[in-house]
Amino acid sequence: MSENTREKNELSDTDIAVLVPCYNEEATIANVVRDFQQQLPGATIYVYDNNSSDRTAEVAAQSGAIVRNEPQQGKGHVVRRMFSDIEASIYVLVDGDDTYDAASVRQLLDVFLSQHCDLVNARRVTDIAKAYRFGHQFGNRLLTGIVNWIFGKRCDDILSGYRIFSRRFVKSFPALSTGFEIETELTVHALSLNMPMTEAETPYKDRPDESASKLNTYRDGFKILWMILVLTKDERPFFFYSIAFSLLAIVSLILGIPVALEFMDTGLVPRLPTAILSASVMILAFLSLTTGLVLDSVARGRREAKRLHYLSLTWLGQDRRKPSPVLK
Numbered sequence: 001m002s003e004n005t006r007e008k009n010e011l012s013d014t015d016i017a018v019l020v021p022c023y024n025e026e027a028t029i030a031n032v033v034r035d036f037q038q039q040l041p042g043a044t045i046y047v048y049d050n051n052s053s054d055r056t057a058e059v060a061a062q063s064g065a066i067v068r069n070e071p072q073q074g075k076g077h078v079v080r081r082m083f084s085d086i087e088a089s090i091y092v093l094v095d096g097d098d099t100y101d102a103a104s105v106r107q108l109l110d111v112f113l114s115q116h117c118d119l120v121n122a123r124r125v126t127d128i129a130k131a132y133r134f135g136h137q138f139g140n141r142l143l144t145g146i147v148n149w150i151f152g153k154r155c156d157d158i159l160s161g162y163r164i165f166s167r168r169f170v171k172s173f174p175a176l177s178t179g180f181e182i183e184t185e186l187t188v189h190a191l192s193l194n195m196p197m198t199e200a201e202t203p204y205k206d207r208p209d210e211s212a213s214k215l216n217t218y219r220d221g222f223k224i225l226w227m228i229l230v231l232t233k234d235e236r237p238f239f240f241y242s243i244a245f246s247l248l249a250i251v252s253l254i255l256g257i258p259v260a261l262e263f264m265d266t267g268l269v270p271r272l273p274t275a276i277l278s279a280s281v282m283i284l285a286f287l288s289l290t291t292g293l294v295l296d297s298v299a300r301g302r303r304e305a306k307r308l309h310y311l312s313l314t315w316l317g318q319d320r321r322k323p324s325p326v327l328k
Contacts, residue, residue: 013042015316016109017088020047020065020096021078026054027208028098033063035102036094046086047096048078056096076177076185083170089316091170095161097207100124104202108164111200116315118169119190119197121155122162124204139221143228147184150232150239151191155199158187159224162202168313169195172306180220181227188231193307237299241292248285252278 018036022029033045047060047067061067070081079093090112094100104122112120144158161183169190177185190197207213233240256278263269 013040014044015089016040016043016092017086017090018043018045018092018094019079019082019086020045020060020094021050021075021082022047022052022056022060022096023050023075024052024054024056025096025098026052026056026059029056029060029065029096030063031098032094032096032102033060033065035098036092036105037064039102039105040092043092044088046082048082050075050078072178074178076175076179076182079177079182079186080175083173083175087317089167091165091167093161093163093165097213099205099207100162101203101205104200105164108162108200108202111198112164112166115198116196117164117198118166118195118315119186120164121157121187121197121199122160122164122202123157123199124160124162125201126204139217143184143221143224146225146228147187147191150228150236151188154191154197155187157199159183166315167317168310168315171313172310177227179223180215181224184224184227185231188228188235192235192303193310195310235299235303237295238292241288241295245285245289245292248281248288252282252285255281 018040020029020032025032029047033047036043036045045065047057047065049057049060049067049069051069051071051073057067057069068081068085070078072081082093083091090109092105092108094102100122108120108122111117140157140159144156147158148155159180163186172193173186173189175182175185189195229240255274259269259271259275259278262271269275
């Protein structure tokens with residue numbers, strides 16, 4: 001066998017782990033496991049049951065998946081446990097609701113390997129109104145737009161539950177989220193460290209009638225928005241505190257300009273409390289700006305440390321000096 005052939009065959013399905021977080025997906029999990037078994041015959045499929053009250057775990061085990069349990073409720077807890085427990089070269093993360101297209105996994109893997117990515121995000125494409133409700137579409141576009149504005153535009157569907165990761169992404173990801181905010185944290189982790197990442201379209205379908213969505217549009221939407229704010233404060237503190245500085249400075253000027261104009265005309269300050277309030281708000285504004293400058297230096301140091309740890313890991317847990325493998 002030639003050296004070139006060995007390089008092409010060095011990565012197989014057995015190096016791939018398919019991770020399926022589940023909560024009450026008895027009606028769909030068997031289809032998900034079966035479809036990925038057909039597409040990736042040698043891959044190991046892990047189903048992590050998150051305190052389901054139905055037969056999700058039993059059905060998954062009968063379908064041939066390795067079933068484990070995560071007692072802490074929330075998708076973020078499940079993903080954190082998966083990333084901690086499982087060793088593989090390539091990780092495929094997909095929801096257990098049978099809405100994502102398993103047949104697209106080969107295309108996603110080809111993009112992943114050919115572009116030497118750490119993250120390939122599956123951007124959902126569908127003409128089925130029931131599959132992707134207007135409220136979810138609007139919320140996704142709004143939240144994606146905010147993330148792109150703050151961290152850079154490299155992703156058009158930050159809330160997709162279908163992704164492919166390298167080993168060095170998984171083992172450098174802190175996973176601090178507890179619920180559906182985990183998708184946002186995954187995206188921001190890649191953007192913050194400027195990892196090689198891309199996006200590929202994949203069909204998206206509606207749930208079967210006997211399966212119900214666990215996502216609450218408003219409650220989970222506000223949680224995701226809050227996570228974006230927290231990540232902005234932690235990863236882009238100067239940007240975050242500059243906004244606070246701008247808002248406080250505007251309030252101070254609105255309060256203070258009339259007082260200053262009156263003083264210039266009469267030489268008097270009849271509204272002393274307003275003048276004191278204006279000065280106090282401006283002091284707070286510059287305090288926010290100073291805080292942003294200091295924390296920006298701290299964040300840069302943290303980011304450099306995370307980047308160095310990320311670079312200390314090999315891409316797929318193999319010798320990075322070898323050419324990129326090709327999936328059999």
